[in-house]
Amino acid sequence: MLNTVRLKKLIIATLAGTAVVLSATAVPASAATAPKAFKNCTELNKVYPHGVGRSGARDHTSGKPVTTFRVSNTLYSYNDGLVPRHTGEHDLDRDNDGIACEKG
Numbered sequence: 846m847l848n849t850v851r852l853k854k855l856i857i858a859t860l861a862g863t864a865v866v867l868s869a870t871a872v873p874a875s876a877a878t879a880p881k882a883f884k885n886c887t888e889l890n891k892v893y894p895h896g897v898g899r900s901g902a903r904d905h906t907s908g909k910p911v912t913t914f915r916v917s918n919t920l921y922s923y924n925d926g927l928v929p930r931h932t933g934e935h936d937l938d939r940d941n942d943g944i945a946c947e948k949g
Contacts, residue, residue, distance in 0.1 A: 882923040883924055883935070889924060890948055893914070893920075894948060895949070896914040897915045897924060898916055898921055899916070899917075902916075902942060902943025903942065904942055904944055904947050909949060914947055921938075921944075
């Protein structure tokens with residue numbers, strides 16, 4: 846009987862310790878995938894080197910159009926600046942072609 850009680854306590858302590866470690870290292874799904882409003886194109890291009898555009902967008906340029914930008918309507922909406930919908934939003938699509946901070 847005494848060994849059973851000790852075994853139960855040991856199992857409970859092990860499970861509690863494991864739960865603490867796992868909860869400290871877990872990243873909430875919302876934090877990992879939440880879109881971000883960038884302050885300027887330099888900051889956005891560090892994460893998305895070719896810019897961010899909405900679905901179906903075409904680069905307005907006299908040279909070779911950028912086609913390798915990240916397509917994300919949500920991420921674009923955080924950085925287009927047309928209507929300040931999100932905290933810290935800036936207009937990073939100055940030519941209004943549907944692509945913010947495009948770079949070749």
